Amino acid sequence: MDLSYDEIVGKFEKYVFQTYTRQPLAIRKARGAVVEDVNGKEYIDCVAGIAVNNVGHCHPAVVDAIKRQAEQLIHVSNLYYTEQQAVLAEELAHLTKMDRVFFCNSGAEAVEGALKLARKASGKKRFIAAEHAFHGRTRGALSVTHKEKYRKPFEPLAPAVFIPYNDADAIRGAIDDDTAGVILEPIQGEGGVIIPSDGYLKEVREICDETGTLLIMDEVQTGFGRTGKWFAREHSGIRADIMTVAKAMGGGFPMGSMLAREDVAANFGRGDHASTFGGNALSCAAAIANIEVIKREGLVKRSEEMGKYLVQRLKGLHKDYIKEIRGRGLMVGMELTVKCDDIVNRARERGVLLNCTSDSVLRFVPPLTIAKEQLDKAVAVLDEV
Numbered sequence: 429m430d431l432s433y434d435e436i437v438g439k440f441e442k443y444v445f446q447t448y449t450r451q452p453l454a455i456r457k458a459r460g461a462v463v464e465d466v467n468g469k470e471y472i473d474c475v476a477g478i479a480v481n482n483v484g485h486c487h488p489a490v491v492d493a494i495k496r497q498a499e500q501l502i503h504v505s506n507l508y509y510t511e512q513q514a515v516l517a518e519e520l521a522h523l524t525k526m527d528r529v530f531f532c533n534s535g536a537e538a539v540e541g542a543l544k545l546a547r548k549a550s551g552k553k554r555f556i557a558a559e560h561a562f563h564g565r566t567r568g569a570l571s572v573t574h575k576e577k578y579r580k581p582f583e584p585l586a587p588a589v590f591i592p593y594n595d596a597d598a599i600r601g602a603i604d605d606d607t608a609g610v611i612l613e614p615i616q617g618e619g620g621v622i623i624p625s626d627g628y629l630k631e632v633r634e635i636c637d638e639t640g641t642l643l644i645m646d647e648v649q650t651g652f653g654r655t656g657k658w659f660a661r662e663h664s665g666i667r668a669d670i671m672t673v674a675k676a677m678g679g680g681f682p683m684g685s686m687l688a689r690e691d692v693a694a695n696f697g698r699g700d701h702a703s704t705f706g707g708n709a710l711s712c713a714a715a716i717a718n719i720e721v722i723k724r725e726g727l728v729k730r731s732e733e734m735g736k737y738l739v740q741r742l743k744g745l746h747k748d749y750i751k752e753i754r755g756r757g758l759m760v761g762m763e764l765t766v767k768c769d770d771i772v773n774r775a776r777e778r779g780v781l782l783n784c785t786s787d788s789v790l791r792f793v794p795p796l797t798i799a800k801e802q803l804d805k806a807v808a809v810l811d812e813v
């Protein structure tokens with residue numbers, strides 16, 4: 429298969445749903461923090477599949493685990509047990525400090541599971557979510573996603589109210605007799621890398637405890653070392669009742685999970701939830717290898733260090749188009765006074781992939797393995813454009 433850029437785009441235009449705004453770039457290969465297009469041009473990747481490729485593209489240990497597992501067993505369904513799912517469940521429970529895990533294949537699917545579990549555990553219907561929250565595009569997840577443009581055409585959705593992020597009192601005021609749970613990202617990702625003030629999540633935890641409300645923490649984007657901790661909840665020291673992870677879980681392989689505390693998890697009985705592909709041997713093998721790499725290469729610490737370095741370099745830019753630079757680990761947002769599409773385009777032409785979210789926030793979520801020199805080059809290109 430060696431199609432040209434035009435042939436590839438031609439087929440997309442003819443056959444693929446036109447639901448994405450794609451950049452004019454067709455990627456053929458990737459390794460570490462570098463991707464290569466079909467013409468052989470290389471790019472430093474500060475997007476990493478949107479916080480997916482934390483261990484870098486095609487990490488040899490993940491590739492090897494996928495190859496070896498693919499030769500042994502790919503899929504058998506959850507009608508049976510597999511050792512890969514057993515080992516990963518134990519590892520993930522330890523890492524997240526949750527008690528039980530349900531395996532699925534994506535972030536939205538993990539959120540669906542979380543909402544269903546909260547609905548059943550509480551016996552109540554309504555969710556509280558934050559303004560600018562993003563939790564996915566399936567109908568349950570969409571019901572707690574804030575953006576009007578995403579939601580409106582698909583109403584009626586499940587009942588939800590939106591409160592301002594980083595305002596614990598707003599949550600206190602919104603909880604009523606029909607509240608099934610509160611769902612929050614510990615750092616808002618799609619919303620523009622919004623970091624709450626110290627103490628916010630702790631206060632939310634206290635409010636949920638006082639009122640007996642379930643707290644769902646969506647760590648789909650913030651997990652697996654992205655923010656300089658294994659999971660971003662560690663920055664505030666709190667534990668959620670239900671937690672969702674996905675993006676970086678499988679080292680690029682589709683993988684997600686919903687986790688819960690024992691007493692909450694106990695509300696899901698046999699038949700209450702299921703997924704055909706969820707936790708299949710191949711995705712579990714990829715996730716096990718991915719977690720091993722994060723540990724072995726000290727990527728959680730590295731994320732913290734390189735994140736600080738990147739923020740410091742970006743702050744050195746001192747340009748009047750920069751409104752604010754904020755970050756935790758290698759999850760960094762640079763809010764501009766202008767829209768960022770143009771900058772993304774011009775940086776790409778110069779060999780750097782950047783992502784723009786919420787119109788005017790440049791979001792840096794590169795592989796945690798990215799070299800200092802690669803970050804330097806990205807910052808230099810950014811300065812130029």
Ligand SMILES: *Cc1c(COP(=O)(O)O)cnc(C)c1O
Nearest residue numbers: 534535536562563564617648649
């Ligand atoms: C990306 C994301 C999702 C949705 O994940 P998909 O795998 O795209 O379904 C959910 N929640 C958060 C916080 C995300 O960043």
